[in-house]
Amino acid sequence: MSAQILDGKATAAAIKSELTERVQALKARGVAPGLGTLLVGDDPGSKWYVAGKHRDCAQVGIGSIQRELPDTATQEEIEAVVRELNDDPACTGYIVQLPLPKGIDTNRVLELMDPAKDADGLHPTNLGRLVLGVAAPLPCTPNGIVELLRRHGVAINGAHVVVVGRGITVGRSIGLLLTRKSENATVTLCHTGTRDLSAQLRQADIIVAAAGVPHIVKPEDVKPGAAVLDVGVSRDEHGKIVGDVHPGVAEVAAWLSPNPGGVGPMTRALLLQNVVETAERAAPRA
Template sequence: MSAQIIDGKAVAAAQRDRIAAEVADLTAAGVQPGLAAVLVGDDPASHVYVGMKEKDCAAVGMRSLGARLPSDVTQETLHAEIDRLNEDPQVHGIIVQMPLPDHLDEVAAQDRIAPEKDVDGLHPHSQGQLMRGVPTYVPATPLGCQVLLEHYDIPLSGANVVIVGRSTLVGRPLAMLLSRKGVDATVTCCHSRTKDLAAHTRGADIVIMAVGVARMLTADMVREGAVVIDVGITRGEDGKLVGDVDFDGVAEVAGWITPVPGGVGPMTRAMLLENTLRAARTQSGQPSS
């Protein structure tokens, strides 16, 4: 293997240590950051994810709050619960754990969150600010990707970045984040209708895969020395987690590569804490450290 590993676990651990120190200072000043997760129904994966977020909060000294609602909850009751959290001064950040049951409108629920508490970065206000180049809260996964690249001193200014995937959670906000003035990457966003995907990825300095198709990116689609960031995660037939990148093959060609697991995933969790810390500072009028 020739590629150097981009170690998301190590970078995330360093981020959490920094966040914990800043949370301690903020708490000493009378403001303990609080994150609330709204969990609807009994989806096992959602319960695991929320449990991980609660542990993350405890590890850095944040208050973990939230709500557990039955799977047959009405949209009105869900909105009322979000309104309650919007009004709670101990809650600085709110997330609605997805997916919601089919009868509920996910977009309406997300839009119900007060913009100043939208630490998932999915409210129209947050997305609009990102579009304007003055982001308030950026979705945690795109933010984690940028922090990883910057941690390893991978040049972004002028770089040719190809993002495969156009979701509102990863692909689109990441494209806006990396192309904004001051970061200055040249970004191409590819998707299922892109003609000759390999031609795009082979010309990229940085390839970011975010489609959820196991091992989609193969070695022949990557130029020698390129940086490969794998956001995708799929459980294979053998039960093991794999990404959108054929890791073993691509690692022989790429210059840098993230593993799955242990790459972007830990950064997503760390950046949610970062957004919550930022929200607590903003709402309490405390200056950034």
């Protein structure tokens, strides 16, 4: 048996097509969504990531607001740009590209953001609202994972999901989405310190691997017919980028999200969705 692919590229393209229509509807009502980015320094990876965000915006008709500062920028200068984006009506959502330079209090910068404009969905206020079940921007990667499963017809309701990884971007936040009544899954959160991780994994209907440990999920750890999503990124002993899931899992699982090409495109699409939904919430009622 060879697993069917959870195709993040095709699914993200479908979401972008839907967002294009929603953006057109907003513009017809006089509302123009805009994504802001704050980039501090000239790290090549960060510049590539931010440029990709603005290419995505162009594809769906979202405006781009780009703010760049040198790596010598002070805490006060960075915070001034955050306040500017908070107050800019053309910016309906934005991200502060991380990491920020050494010496900058990152948490202070992020907490200064307007939670309503938090395109990543990871502001402390928005995570709290997620716990409370209050409408707010959702964490992009966990939301992208849920949407990827749903659009491929993978059963989430009643499923046992094992998450490997305890980072805030995926591990700690995805359980908040999956245990909502609309998803109704049972979630076990594991990590590199979990005793007998293999035993936990073998019980899973769905595995979300986000530990950043090469091939931490092996074929013998996977229940036949499970869905496996590879979210982790790390390098092996040869410096090659690899995921958390061993290639042999494809012969055991029923569904597999590749890495790259699985969850990554979904994260980008759901960030755009956050920007559009923020604009929709703020738009005057017809």
